[in-house]
Amino acid sequence: EAxxxxxxxxxxxxxxxxxxxxxxxxxxxxxxxxxxxVMGKEIKFLLHFVKESKQDESGMPNNxxxxxxxxxxxxxxxVQPAELEDSGVYFCASSQVGGNTQYFGPGTRLTVL
Amino acid sequence: xENVEQHPSTLSVQEGDSxxxxxxxxxxxxxxxxxxxxxxxxxxxxxIDIRSNVGEKKDQRIAVTLNKTAKHFSLHITETQPEDSAVxxxxxxxxxxxxxxxxxxxxxxxLA
Numbered sequence: 001e002a003x004x005x006x007x008x009x010x011x012x013x014x015x016x017x018x019x020x021x022x023x024x025x026x027x028x029x030x031x032x033x034x035x036x037x038v039m040g041k042e043i044k045f046l047l048h049f050v051k052e053s054k055q056d057e058s059g060m061p062n063n064x065x066x067x068x069x070x071x072x073x074x075x076x077x078x079v080q081p082a083e084l085e086d087s088g089v090y091f092c093a094s095s096q097v098g099g100n101t102q103y104f105g106p107g108t109r110l111t112v113l
Numbered sequence: 114x115e116n117v118e119q120h121p122s123t124l125s126v127q128e129g130d131s132x133x134x135x136x137x138x139x140x141x142x143x144x145x146x147x148x149x150x151x152x153x154x155x156x157x158x159x160x161i162d163i164r165s166n167v168g169e170k171k172d173q174r175i176a177v178t179l180n181k182t183a184k185h186f187s188l189h190i191t192e193t194q195p196e197d198s199a200v201x202x203x204x205x206x207x208x209x210x211x212x213x214x215x216x217x218x219x220x221x222x223x224l225a
Contacts, residue, residue, distance in 0.1 A: 004156070006156075031211065033211075033212065033213075035213070035215075040217075041217060042117075042202075042215045042216060042217045042218065043157070043202060043204075043213075043215040043218075044215070045212040045213060045214070048210075048211055048212055055211070056210060056211070056212060058212075059212070091156055091157070095211070100145040100147075100162075100206055100211075101147065101159060101162065102147075102159075102213060103159070104149070104156035104157045104158070105156050106154070106155055106156040107156050
């Protein structure tokens with residue numbers, strides 16, 4: 001069974017540009033989460049989808065971040081316009097309905113110059 | 114909001130020795146406590162977890178203990194091997210949500 005996949009693995013952009021990250025969860029997992037780790041700090045929750053609906057977006061930093069999960073399958077996280085402080089590793093995770101265990105993807109390392 | 118303190122931030126041990134990492138939390142309604150291992154270039158991988166109705170769980174060389182009264186939980190790795198070298202994160206689920214709250218991570222180095 002394929003795990004959680006993320007694309008791209010790395011992205012380097014300039015301040016003010018737009019970047020879109022993609023996450024493909026484990027097949028059949030209705031729950032999808034986005035997290036971010038800024039250099040040396042803890043992994044912080046961004047938001048949680050149940051199928052295509054946003055269940056909890058309390059961790060989204062500001063309105064420059066937009067997450068979508070059309071059709072309840074893969075998800076995208078767009079940052080527009082990117083700022084220097086957006087640099088970090090963005091992780092996606094998925095879990096089954098009613099399951100506590102979250103399975104993480106390899107992450108996307110975003111560098112904003 | 115809830116936060117999780119994790120110590121130590123770095124830990125070096127000789128191969129064969131034991132390693133212990135501890136996390137403390139404040140929300141007494143937290144009920145699920147997973148531990149993740151992150152190797153270079155990879156995402157966090159679940160290595161062991163424990164629920165609030167259990168005090169200890171063991172899986173081969175890895176064990177987790179939970180003290181609900183003191184609000185702390187610990188990861189114990191015995192007979193450490195070089196391949197145990199990685200960053201370890203504790204986490205918990207806060208009451209009424211599904212989101213993880215993570216500790217800041219511990220970089221474990223096992224010296225051969």
